[in-house]
Amino acid sequence: MGNETKIPAPTIERLAQYSRPLESLxxxxxxxxxxxxxxxxxxxxxxxxxKDLAYFGEFGVRGVGYDVxxxxxxxxxxxxxxxxxxxxxxxxxxxxxxxxxxxNFKKRGYRFVAxxxxxxxxxxxxxxxxxxxxxxxxxxxEVESLMVDIGVISCIPPEAQRAADLLMDAGVKAxxxxxxxxxxTPECCVVQxxxxxxxxxxxVYHLQKIEETxxxx
Amino acid sequence: MGNETKIPAPTIERLAQYSRPLESLxxxxxxxxxxxxxxxxxxxxxxxxxKDLAYFGEFGVRGVGYDVxxxxxxxxxxxxxxxxxxxxxxxxxxxxxxxxxxxNFKKRGYRFVAxxxxxxxxxxxxxxxxxxxxxxxxxxxEVESLMVDIGVISCIPPEAQRAADLLMDAGVKAxxxxxxxxxxTPECCVVQxxxxxxxxxxxVYHLQKIEETxxxx
DNA sequence: GAGAAATTGTGAAATATTGCACATAGGTAC
DNA sequence: GTACCTATGTGCAATATTTCACAATTTCTC
Numbered sequence: 402m403g404n405e406t407k408i409p410a411p412t413i414e415r416l417a418q419y420s421r422p423l424e425s426l427x428x429x430x431x432x433x434x435x436x437x438x439x440x441x442x443x444x445x446x447x448x449x450x451x452k453d454l455a456y457f458g459e460f461g462v463r464g465v466g467y468d469v470x471x472x473x474x475x476x477x478x479x480x481x482x483x484x485x486x487x488x489x490x491x492x493x494x495x496x497x498x499x500x501x502x503x504x505n506f507k508k509r510g511y512r513f514v515a516x517x518x519x520x521x522x523x524x525x526x527x528x529x530x531x532x533x534x535x536x537x538x539x540x541x542x543e544v545e546s547l548m549v550d551i552g553v554i555s556c557i558p559p560e561a562q563r564a565a566d567l568l569m570d571a572g573v574k575a576x577x578x579x580x581x582x583x584x585x586t587p588e589c590c591v592v593q594x595x596x597x598x599x600x601x602x603x604x605v606y607h608l609q610k611i612e613e614t615x616x617x618x
Numbered sequence: 619m620g621n622e623t624k625i626p627a628p629t630i631e632r633l634a635q636y637s638r639p640l641e642s643l644x645x646x647x648x649x650x651x652x653x654x655x656x657x658x659x660x661x662x663x664x665x666x667x668x669k670d671l672a673y674f675g676e677f678g679v680r681g682v683g684y685d686v687x688x689x690x691x692x693x694x695x696x697x698x699x700x701x702x703x704x705x706x707x708x709x710x711x712x713x714x715x716x717x718x719x720x721x722n723f724k725k726r727g728y729r730f731v732a733x734x735x736x737x738x739x740x741x742x743x744x745x746x747x748x749x750x751x752x753x754x755x756x757x758x759x760e761v762e763s764l765m766v767d768i769g770v771i772s773c774i775p776p777e778a779q780r781a782a783d784l785l786m787d788a789g790v791k792a793x794x795x796x797x798x799x800x801x802x803t804p805e806c807c808v809v810q811x812x813x814x815x816x817x818x819x820x821x822v823y824h825l826q827k828i829e830e831t832x833x834x835x
Numbered sequence: 836g837a838g839a840a841a842t843t844g845t846g847a848a849a850t851a852t853t854g855c856a857c858a859t860a861g862g863t864a865c
Numbered sequence: 866g867t868a869c870c871t872a873t874g875t876g877c878a879a880t881a882t883t884t885c886a887c888a889a890t891t892t893c894t895c
Contacts, residue, residue: 408835409882417819421798425775435842444800448845448884455844463843464891480819481826499716504774505798505815551821557721558642574828575821577814581638581722583661591824591834593817597794598722600810602634602697604768604792607808609698611791617808618625626852652872665854665875672874680873681861 412453416476418443419450423473435466482509489515489549489573491564492556493523493534496579500555501530514547515540519560537567544571551575558582565592629670633693635660636667640690652683699726706732706766706790708781709773710740710751713796717772718747731764732757736777754784761788768792775799782809 422442426434440447454460454467460475461467477483488511490497500506501513516532517540518524526534535543544552552568554561554576561580568576569590576592578584581599586592610618639659643651657664671677671684677692678684694700705728707714717723718730733749734757735741743751752760761769769785771778771793778797785793786807793809795801798816803809827835 411882413820413823413835414816416823417816418800418813420819421775421813421816422800425799437842442800444802446884447842448886449882451842451844452883459844461843462891463889464841464893466842479823481822482819484822484826486822486825495716495719499712500814502712503814506818509815509818511815511818550825551818558638575825577817577821583635583639583659585661588834589828591821591828593821595812595814595817596635596638597717597720597812598726598728599631599634599638600794600812601723601726601728601768602637602699603630604794604808604810605698605701605703606630606633606696608703608767608792609701611806611808617805618630628852654872663854664872665856666852668872668874669853676874678873679861680859681863681871683872 408456412456413480415443415445415449415453416480417482419453420473420476420480420482423469423476426469427473431469433466434469434472436461439467485510485512486550487512487514487548488551488553489513489517489540489544489547489568490553490555491517491537491540491568492554492560492580493518493526493528494555494557497553497555498528500553500579501528501532511551513553514549515543517543519556537564540567541571544568544573549573551577553577553579554584555579625673629673630697632660632662632666632670633697634699635662636670637690637693637697637699640686640693643686644690648686650683651686651689653678656684702727702729703767704729704731704765705768705770706730706734706757706761706764706785707770707772708734708754708757708785709771709777709797710735710743710745711772711774714770714772715745717770717796718745718749728768730770731766732760734760736773754781757784758788761785761790766790768794770794770796771801772796 419439436450437447440450457479460472490501490513493516501516516534517537518534519537523534524536552573554564556564558580561582562584565576565584565586569586574590578592578594581596584592607617636656653667654664657667674696677689707718707730710733718733733751734754735751736754740751741753769790771781773781775797778799779801782793782801782803786803791807795809795811798813801809824834
């Protein structure tokens with residue numbers, strides 16, 4: 402395949418998941434992997450792996466498998482994670498401060514270039530990563546001059562929509578939202594929500610089912 | 619409906635999402651809401667809302683809508699988030715420390731009752747929430763005596779599987795995994811993954827598409 | 836170099852999920 | 866108590882996603 406078919410959203414999600422074990426395999430010196438083994442490492446069906454990749458081209462060798470380094474590079478290219486991206490963050494509570502220092506982000510070329518908070522008591526604080534927390538009033542100017550690609554929202558829920566609006570007004574086209582509030586955006590801006598408490602409630606549903614029936618629901 | 623049909627996983631995920639705006643509506647004094655308005659608040663289709671709820675019973679009044687307080691209570695009961703649940707956490711880096719203090723967890727009745735780390739330099743630290751970081755060697759005994767329901771993994775990827783194994787050995791049946799490593803568990807243990815970097819790479823894919831075509835992929 | 840073994844890429848079937856469209860029923864006005 | 870308005874609950878069609886199953890291709894063995 403490899404032409405411009407509409408790619409299913411779950412496929413994109415899984416491509417990123419495939420890259421995690423590939424990174425480990427590359428480090429550990431494994432050069433080739435089959436769809437079956439990669440699938441097992443990711444907890445999915447082998448045909449799924451092959452079909453997901455087939456949307457973008459032919460990356461494997463029949464009878465052999467996939468070259469680990471090549472496949473990882475191909476997936477990164479597809480996703481766009483072979484480039485460096487500039488992030489800013491709004492809301493510097495416990496979570497915000499943890500995210501700014503997060504190793505997983507750094508390792509993959511995501512760089513935080515600005516941090517904002519609406520609380521004047523936090524403004525001016527120098528963070529371990531070298532950034533200084535700035536007031537929301539400086540957001541537009543900073544985001545524009547630093548050419549921020551992605552905005553991270555880690556503020557309290559009532560402020561989330563305002564943060565999103567400010568980011569979009571400053572030209573940001575992608576938002577990673579850690580607040581449990583839904584943010585509304587026009588079609589031109591992509592949002593991904595990371596809501597822990599939704600995941601927790603999911604777990605709790607299954608736990609309850611286990612207690613009732615002895616099996617997950 | 620209301621009988622024991624197999625409930626789709628996306629339905630469970632959305633139920634938790636519905637409860638977020640319902641909490642706000644309840645606080646703001648709104649007593650009744652239609653599936654259409656709730657759907658708009660959550661960014662889904664109104665029929666979806668009705669169908670999701672219909673799996674569990676009839677909660678609305680035709681011609682009127684849903685009573686906000688009743689619906690929220692019903693959803694919490696369905697999910698099991700009307701109960702208190704005991705959590706422990708493994709891995710007390712920046713993220714772990716932020717999660718333990720997180721307001722969204724506390725507010726919804728999720729209580730952290732123990733915190734562990736494999737790094738002896740962190741062990742013994744007293745956290746703002748009152749817990750003291752304990753060595754991994756104490757995990758089994760503590761988790762059993764405190765009757766922990768859910769284990770949260772926020773350690774570095776290479777240690778994630780070991781953390782999961784220890785938690786399961788101590789009888790934990792549900793794991794919330796923040797590490798980008800896949801953890802393997804037997805069927806009796808439920809895992810939910812919260813992988814920020816996967817979400818980020820998703821965003822980046824769409825950003826790249828916007829740059830190429832002017833529209834999200 | 837022919838046959839066996841392995842593993843990809845993919846059309847087609849199976850399954851799952853979503854959304855439409857409308858019958859059904861509660862509430863309100865007169 | 867009848868007519869009308871509104872919004873739920875749901876059968877069914879449409880769409881999306883996953884999985885199967887196998888032909889195609891490469892490597893290995895003798």
